[in-house]
Amino acid sequence: MPTPHSLVSATHTDFELEVVAGTWPTDVGGEVVFSSPQNSRTLPYAIFDHGAICRLSLEAGTRGAAAERFAWQSRVIQSPGKRLFDRHPEVFASGTIGYLSPFGPPNCSNTAPLPWGNRLYTTWDAGRPVELNPDTLEFVAEVGHADTWGGSSMEMPGVLPFLFSSAHPVADPQRHCLWTVKLDLVFEPTPGMRPSLVRYDRDDGTSVRFWPLEGVSFGGSIHTISQTRDWVILSDSGNFKADSAEMMGGERTATTDDEVPVWLIRKDALEGLASGTPIKPVQLMMSPPAGHYYARWDDTDGISVVWEGMDLMDLGLYMRPDDHDVNGNPVDPGVVGLYNMAMAPETLTEIVFDPETGTVLEQGRFKQDWTFNLQLSAMDWSTEGLSKPTLHHVTYQGCRPGSISARAARLYEGRIDLDQVREETPGALCSFDRGSMELKARWEYANLSDHITSPAFAPRGSAPGRYEGGTPGGHDGYVVQPVCSDDGFRVDLFDAARVGDGPVATLAGTKRECVPLVLHSAWMPAFHGLADAQRLRFSDEVTAERLASVPEELHSAIHEVARECDELF
Numbered sequence: 396m397p398t399p400h401s402l403v404s405a406t407h408t409d410f411e412l413e414v415v416a417g418t419w420p421t422d423v424g425g426e427v428v429f430s431s432p433q434n435s436r437t438l439p440y441a442i443f444d445h446g447a448i449c450r451l452s453l454e455a456g457t458r459g460a461a462a463e464r465f466a467w468q469s470r471v472i473q474s475p476g477k478r479l480f481d482r483h484p485e486v487f488a489s490g491t492i493g494y495l496s497p498f499g500p501p502n503c504s505n506t507a508p509l510p511w512g513n514r515l516y517t518t519w520d521a522g523r524p525v526e527l528n529p530d531t532l533e534f535v536a537e538v539g540h541a542d543t544w545g546g547s548s549m550e551m552p553g554v555l556p557f558l559f560s561s562a563h564p565v566a567d568p569q570r571h572c573l574w575t576v577k578l579d580l581v582f583e584p585t586p587g588m589r590p591s592l593v594r595y596d597r598d599d600g601t602s603v604r605f606w607p608l609e610g611v612s613f614g615g616s617i618h619t620i621s622q623t624r625d626w627v628i629l630s631d632s633g634n635f636k637a638d639s640a641e642m643m644g645g646e647r648t649a650t651t652d653d654e655v656p657v658w659l660i661r662k663d664a665l666e667g668l669a670s671g672t673p674i675k676p677v678q679l680m681m682s683p684p685a686g687h688y689y690a691r692w693d694d695t696d697g698i699s700v701v702w703e704g705m706d707l708m709d710l711g712l713y714m715r716p717d718d719h720d721v722n723g724n725p726v727d728p729g730v731v732g733l734y735n736m737a738m739a740p741e742t743l744t745e746i747v748f749d750p751e752t753g754t755v756l757e758q759g760r761f762k763q764d765w766t767f768n769l770q771l772s773a774m775d776w777s778t779e780g781l782s783k784p785t786l787h788h789v790t791y792q793g794c795r796p797g798s799i800s801a802r803a804a805r806l807y808e809g810r811i812d813l814d815q816v817r818e819e820t821p822g823a824l825c826s827f828d829r830g831s832m833e834l835k836a837r838w839e840y841a842n843l844s845d846h847i848t849s850p851a852f853a854p855r856g857s858a859p860g861r862y863e864g865g866t867p868g869g870h871d872g873y874v875v876q877p878v879c880s881d882d883g884f885r886v887d888l889f890d891a892a893r894v895g896d897g898p899v900a901t902l903a904g905t906k907r908e909c910v911p912l913v914l915h916s917a918w919m920p921a922f923h924g925l926a927d928a929q930r931l932r933f934s935d936e937v938t939a940e941r942l943a944s945v946p947e948e949l950h951s952a953i954h955e956v957a958r959e960c961d962e963l964f
């Protein structure tokens with residue numbers, strides 16, 4: 396079976412779900428939010444399309460749903476770039492890495508939701524975090540005036556800045572700030588991207604501060620930021636490389652790295668340091684590359700990190716209509732525009748970084764023939780849970796040869812074991828012990844037409860507005876496992892301590908509705924209303940100089956969008 400056609404054909408709509416199996420527990424609450432690229436089919440690679448936010452309420456009868464029913468809502472993220480796109484789609488050129496326009500590149504913010512206290516953000520790697528109203532899900536503001544980010548990542552005209560950043564900033568519960576990065580194109584010491592660590596303090600969204608990493612330039616991206624109490628952890632993700640030949644219409648030759656640099660920065664070192672001042676990180680090397688990694692907050696015994704390896708997962712590769720798959724079959728139209736899936740089983744590792752000696756100590760490792768397409772996981776994000784994590788839940792989507800192109804196999808000749816990727820394997824939701832990475836539980840999705848996607852952990856019995864449940868760590872609560880299928884979208888709910896027993900309850904749309912591709916998810920308590928804070932207005936960035944870089948016939952659209960956005964908060 397290929398991945399469900401509905402991943403690319405379903406549209407974003409609101410609908411209601413009902414319990415179709417098991418009993419929905421009374422001690423689960425809050426909601427799960429998802430990010431999704433809309434896939435308007437105007438781009439060759441759908442993951443660069445304008446973002447939407449989806450929300451599943453875990454409490455029946457809330458967010459407008461009928462009694463005994465659960466609300467699914469979806470809203471397009473109306474960033475200034477999206478508003479300009481809607482007025483002048485004809486001036487937006489589509490390329491292999493997204494849209495470009497005389498306005499500048501739009502912030503598509505389509506990759507991950509980021510709840511932070513009573514605030515909700517969405518993120519992506521090629522734009523600033525975007526704040527949404529956690530009640531209505533409507534766009535509120537982008538974070539930090541472009542000038543305070545140090546200007547665009549590379550010079551280009553327009554009123555929309557190009558800020559190459561991270562899809563996974565991290566919220567610091569002690570300093571009440573968000574840590575993320577900005578990447579700048581540099582030519583010294585080598586041509587590449589120079590990262591800066593970026594700090595956004597939650598009460599003032601008009602500005603951020605940044606500190607360039609002295610002497611660092613590299614060829615990849617920083618998809619995830621992680622932290623302990625005292626350290627920020629950055630890494631070259633190694634698995635997304637923009638290919639300049641491909642961008643010009645040629646064939647792709649760039650491949651992922653086998654080993655990537657990790658940079659550690661002491662938070663204290665930034666106290667009182669003026670924005671823009673270079674800082675020297677501790678650098679070490681890790682293998683394999685990882686898109687996602689999560690440190691334990693408590694670093695008394697070292698910087699302990701779950702490293703979700705992306706062995707031979709090249710997110711720069713996407714499926715083209717003229718592609719054949721790794722078995723020589725023409726690719727299914729249902730996978731065109733989606734990413735080329737994993738070409739090897741993935742390695743999950745728990746490690747301890749020692750910043751004093753620059754060494755990496757491995758504590759546990761898990762890899763089996765079936766551990767394909769580890770991309771998404773669920774954990775307890777409360778500060779208490781992050782301090783003493785117990786279980787780490789991972790969704791493996793299984794091997795999907797129909798989503799591995801022959802082109803990719805040629806590009807990875809010598810690195811790919813073709814015998815290992817000939818057959819489809821089932822997906823599975825698994826729970827691992829933190830520390831040892833011992834497999835504690837596994838629930839297999841034997842039906843190959845089920846495409847399981849981003850899971851989320853909901854703590855048991857959390858009070859409204861609180862992230863904490865009963866016993867923190869990841870075992871006392873529920874794992875929400877969404878299942879995409881052409882037979883209708885389902886949500887399986889597992890007892891987090893007993894994933895191997897199977898779902899305790901399942902939801903499905905009352906009309907067997909399907910859901911399009913969603914990427915990351917997150918659990919959050921239900922919030923109503925918009926928090927008071929200083930926020931950036933788009934109009935503050937529309938200076939006379941920036942306006943003058945845009946053709947005059949487009950100015951009225953800019954003024955309209957600026958007026959509209961001024962009314963948002």
Ligand SMILES: [Fe+2]
Nearest residue numbers: 562618686915
């Ligand atoms: Fe991600």
